[in-house]
Amino acid sequence: MLSTRSSRYRVSAAIGSSLVVAGLLVGCTSGTTDPADSGPTNNAENEETGDTIVIGFSGPAADHGWLGAINSAAIAEAAKYPDIDLRVAEGTNDASLQISQVEGFINDNVDAIVLLPTDGAALTDVATKAMEAGIPVINVDREFSSTFAARVTILGDNYGMGVSAGTYICEQVGDNPDAIIAEIAGIDSLPLTQDRSRGFADALDDCGLEVSNRVAADFTVAGGEAVTSQLLSAAPQIDAIWNHDDDQGLGVLAAIDSAGRDEFIMVGGAGSKNAMELIQSGDSVLEATVIYPSTQAADGIRLARLVAQDKALSDLVEVEVPNRIVLNAPVVDADNVEKYLPTAFTS
Template sequence: MAQVSGMMLGRRRFLVGGAALGAAGVAALTGCTSNDDDTAENANVSTGGGDNAAPGKQITIGFSAPAADHGWIGAITTNARAQADVHSDVDLQATEGTNDLSLQISQVETLINDGVDVLVILPHDGKALTEVARKAMDAGIPVINLDRVFDSPLAYRTWIGGDNYGMGVAAGNYIAARLKDNGVTNPVIAEIPGIDSLPLTQERSKGFSDALAAAGLKVGPRVPAEFTVETGERAAANLLQAAPRIDALWNHDDDQGIGVLSAIDAAGRDEFFMVGGAGSKDVMELIKADDGVVKATVTYPPSMASSAINLARLVAQGRTLSDLVENDVPSSITLASATITKDNVDKYLKFGFAS
């Protein structure tokens, strides 16, 4: 289990507290520091620029997200709290993270009744929380929809999130290029997605298959997991047992990747290379070491939570992004998915979140 020992240490660190991944994409909102634990000074925050750096009217931002039972979600909450602390004109009213849909709806209703100025919501299920988000909007409380999108644009003022389709494209392009460079013909390309019923998973898989198809390739064995260590290990074990040969593997999520790599080690398989997803610090350290199957990961930055807090502040104070000509904050912001390899890992390593 040599290649996963460091990742398991990272998993234990997450039980104490999450961390975060840095990203580019919204120049006026980004600016990051390293993170090794769940402290404000180690989260991804921006101090702003231009007129937006100056304090405005005092506002209260309500924040709701799922339970931090996953390294990426832990980083989301860490970043949101740390970014709010940067602004002297922001009071953050954060609910306790939960995966109980009824409880999250109730928590958001409480924030609405408390009269917060603006809401930042990462819904456990976008469809299920659409109605309560619309209730907030109807009450004159702008909603910043973070990552998992609500069913109706009437439920949010601005959406900000990662590029799930682009994430799949990035993984597919990297795999296709590496196989071509290695002279591999008729490759067997495996895929371990997250929860298959989620639109984000479907978008990632569509981007992956489209990118491979453009290179004249196709997805081979595919076994879904559920974004957890345990399901990642189970899915990988089943896939490896069914496929005696694999040339490349894309695992959608670096947190479930802990289990995937455990199964790979247990099976003694190393004839293929693997690409991860999201950009955890643990996976980036494996990429840097370059002595195992992991050769790349494609980012899905939880620093989007920091940007969401900044967007909420600007919307509530009637400001806009400092580099835009328009008077208003955009209604949609999609962050780019970068491909991290041993050639650029040092640029991204300090932004990795703990799995």
Template sequence: MSRSTIHLPRSARRLLSTAGALALAGVLVVGCTSNEPDEEDNEGDGEAAPASDENSGGSSNDETGETVTIGFSGPEADHGWLAAINSSALEEAEKYDDIDLRATEGTNDPGLQIQQVETFINEGVDAIVLLPTDGASLTDVAQRAMDAGIPVVNVDREFSSPFAARTTILGDNYGMGVSAGTYACQLIEENNISDPVIAEIAGIDSLPLTQDRSEGFAEALSNCGQEVDNRVAAEFTVESGEAEASNLLQAAPEIDIIWNHDDDQGVGVKAAFENAGRDEFFFIGGAGSCNAMDWIENGEMEATVLYPPTQAADGIRLARLIAQGKGMSDLVQVAVPRRIVLDAPVVTADNVDEHREGCFDS
């Protein structure tokens, strides 16, 4: 088994990155186990001291605590979004000098990933953050970790059993579709498009995430009396995106709105548009790549719907809290929730600057 161990100290700066800022649906900020200020903080003028360092944007839970060992196993970085998942986890761990991160080599082999988790169990790590190659295949080994008293944070691809993870953090695939469909309805109304032709370029149709995105899109469109007229499914790759977009354009001589599920395959989709000389439609993307941000700024794309690549970074922060017995002060029940679903906002020319720092390279 190929494996590397990384010991990552916190950097001198405590300014949270955009990855941290997007964490927990942009709502839940990591906080103290108690909502009450410490007595020593109230000495002096009688006013409570702020919970964080100046300009840190965090809370006293970011202060150094007991060192915890966190095992991280993520995917092979063969896709821009997946590469960003891995890098965001490593970068987040660097912010804390009380995290001893054991990061394995990314893999798409469930068997190898099972071995990686087994090694974490044998080493007796304090917590495991796992984005499984396949949720069902990794369920049993994650359950073994939990049975051994090691909390598991499940990222993005869910296990088959709720008992296999202490906490699950997910992007909102159904919400992506809803956001894209709702924005398409807005475009139809604002531009007075009568009898619009709406197209969809999905990802791998056999995957539940693709099915959820398509279902959300269709249901949002139905709210404004519309439906998908032309649909193709690609494979989340540049090559498949170009091939399937070309097929779509040949089948539909006129299109008003196109939603492409994935900005990585969108590189090929965009190439197909250019090769066909077609630009009569509003083009909506998905995930939030830097390419998409560029296209939006240049007027070559109407919008993209975020699927945050910060989920593993959020997982690292949550694993640290759980292993240290801490919670989240913005909740009345401060214990870390068992399930967190991140937001899927629409990025347009009006707010692209707000999301630019969180984009990923395709």
């Protein structure tokens, strides 16, 4: 049964996401400002070509389907605007190299930087340096450790992913107080993994359940398969599994198939095309997945353009781009998979 707290969360999250999405689109009507005002303007002309701006973009290596989608979506979004000159640094998982890339953007005096840091804490100082140089930084996905390091932070809702997954599982097996719930996390040292697990535990607690078995992988296919094999050996009976990541989910499902287990339902995470096609088929233990938007860097490109051109979100009364935007984490199941499948990424 869906609890009151979980219901409120899902409604408020959906409303918040709607506001953000609406803000990124061009409104049919808008507020007006005094022509003498030299500050940002909130108008319906955001899509019109303005002064050309140079945006530096740096992200981790695309060694993961979701990260590949992040990079390609950002590049595709920039290509839509003739007034964006996008400079793309080579993807890397080396924080020191990424720091040098950002320093290069600073030396080139770009107009804005969109940065998905390989490690938020490690990139905080150089991002702060860019901000102090007058270059607005758009922080994507992995947060810096200081609010002074970014003009705008745009995030997926990691805690919300856990809540959504836990709420779905409560709806499916919550009438069994002895249900055995398993969790296959990503990289435990990352704050995003910790947030997902916390949200999951909180949602399960609402219906009187808890995680009985938990393992952590490394967001890879091989890692997912290895830890799931261990999990299945240790737990002869499971009622539901939440796997944090659909890319590592390929390995998770391989281990499940190898073990010949199908007594449980499974919920994925991120929203890959592969996962959605399995959900659509109805021939898998995978019944649902929770969206973690791969549009974050593309949204970051669009926001960087607005900030650099001194514009605002046209559907908000506020005349400046907000400093923090958190995207929604909806559940995709057989009832709504066709809605989300066209924009899903390939693992």
